Amino acid sequence: MKRSTALAATAALAASIALIASGCSATSGSSGGSSDHPVTLTFWGSYGNGGNSAQQDALNKTLIPAFEKANPDIKVDYVDIPYDSLLQKLTTSAAGGSLPDLVRSDIGWVPQLAQLGVLTPLSDSMSDFGKLSKAVYPGTLSTNRYDGKYYGLPLDTNTRVLITSQKALDTAGMSAPPATFDELKQMAAKLKGTGVSVFADSGLGGWNIYPWIWSNGGAVTNAGLTKASGYLDGAKSVAAVQMLVDLYKEGQIPNLITGNQGATSTSDGLPTGKYATILDGPWMKAIWAGQYKDFSPIYAPVPKGDGASTSVVGGEDIVLTASSKNQDAAQKFIRFTQSEKFQIEMAKTGQMTVIPALAPQQSAIDPYFATFADQLKTAKSRLAIPQGAKVDGILSAALTPAFTGSTSVKDALTSAAQQIDPLLTAK
Template structure:
């Protein structure tokens, strides 16, 4: 017996060694692998090399990836208008991102196309996150009864005025009214034929609506069913006539191809005034540190000083990586991330970030927060992007020709009403 066991023991040791080696080999070959890395794509329209894009790619995404091992974020910068088109086209079967930074006016349209995940239906902690957001910006992500995004930032525009240019024209303060605005343009032009009183970079709703609203007009009925009697109303004809006259006399420029960029031109003494958002201050600080920006409320008309409510929402467009995408969205609206973006001109929507000492110390936010009290949102309907194109084309025809303004607005009303009744 002893001899028999003596022979068996070495064989058993060898067998155990082989089994142990096999176990080790299996682990190395993937039977006990680490979780696979997930890569999510994030499409945004922060300008390339801007302070916003730099903060996103050099601070926020690395911090998110550090906090969430196994998730990588590929950020892709796409110009605003191109991003909108790309989402529309790719929604018909092309490649879509997992997460996108959406202009608030795109949300109803993209929801109608079935491209956005309903966040409050998909994620149990949505209500907890939403309770930490500013109510107004949060409402921009709601379509019907559900939320198809979370607000990322909010904004509006105020009047920037070049103090030196106005003083050279005999004016020591910015215009408080529309009448004063047009008088200021004339005064600036009379002093220097090579400059402009006001710079306007485009003729879309974002640019034109504040003038119409402040002058007591609108472009659609309260129920958004018709443009007739609104876009072609006397109050609209009146303000558009005044703006065209100012353009024709050389007082307004900036929206034609080849025109001097408005923000740069304002800082360099070519445009005495412009209406822009808080990002312009960050741009001045970065590119024109010697320029001291001055801000005032948008000129008031008969209805007051009414600017347009702007901002962006974050939407999830992919079912494949929706859990990882949701983690990224929550990170981007967190207090820490919002403070980082807030320091470079993106007004936070996170309630905690708004109370953060670093954000409260940003004094140039004050005029924007005041202007937000009377700011209005563009119509929250999925037809708005197409309506905006009609409005832009109409304004281009009006400003570039001497065609009758009422006739052009009447023609636009017909186009818009067809879109509303499709």
């Protein structure tokens, strides 16, 4: 979902799926159905999560019927499962040998499931995977890569952008949102003594820190995703985090970022004028429309330092289980999810398309999405590794002392990198 963090059930998933992974092998061949006796694909997901009936209705009432009409030998049985329960449901079903054919997977789960051998590598099994993969945002595609293969395709996506308000800009005497690190620091100086923090965020994990590192030209790991040391603690990475630490020590970033649960949330602090800027995603429009009807947020790219403005990718992927007896039929439905019809119909419900060529149509539905679509052109994935959920904990534990003053940013990032290195090579 928004932050795509793996849940605590991951350990249980690994333990139970490992028992049956060796028995899960892909079966190729035809779908085996006919218009009189169609095969039935079981598809699990969380389209109704949070009471979002529009997405589930679009799937059940428009998209699945359209697919079935075009493919009368295939039926699709969609099962909606609450997001917080889906990973546990996969765990239980894997242990019982009853996984569905298709899963709308959180991007953070794909490398975990791929490592355990319960997914079909689409880059091996789909003859047109190369064509399909070239059509989507590179950052969203990379969430499906594990050990040199791609185990899914992006289904929907999102990213974080800088959000501010006209009131904040007026208070700082600025005509536009800060586009660079220097402009953000200038904004902080102008806000000094006003009681308004220049920036706020709610954590120190990759979702929070990576956009600043990447936008300063830094890196989290090498290109091969095998080493963090020398990259996460490289000079440009350190400088990006140091800027945040300096602003924190100046009182310009609230201690919400270091875990103070009593601090005002970003979703409340921006519209009420406590915070001048935040980083957040496209879901905020609906939240503010309900809670702060008179608030008019201004959206802009992540400020850049020595690099290009770069944010972080969220969203879901579609994956095919290796135990499915309907591989060809399932691949037909996967192709359908990459079509203009599927992507634009879901865009009407507020989901962002994974295909940049469709961004103009998406923006025609709602111009609000334009800034997010532009940001997605350079947005990157967090570490697509089976142990990715551990990285956020490592970063937060290492960086909190740097913000509170008991260690340097360089030492904190070096410590984090040394702890992340073994996770990158674990198989």
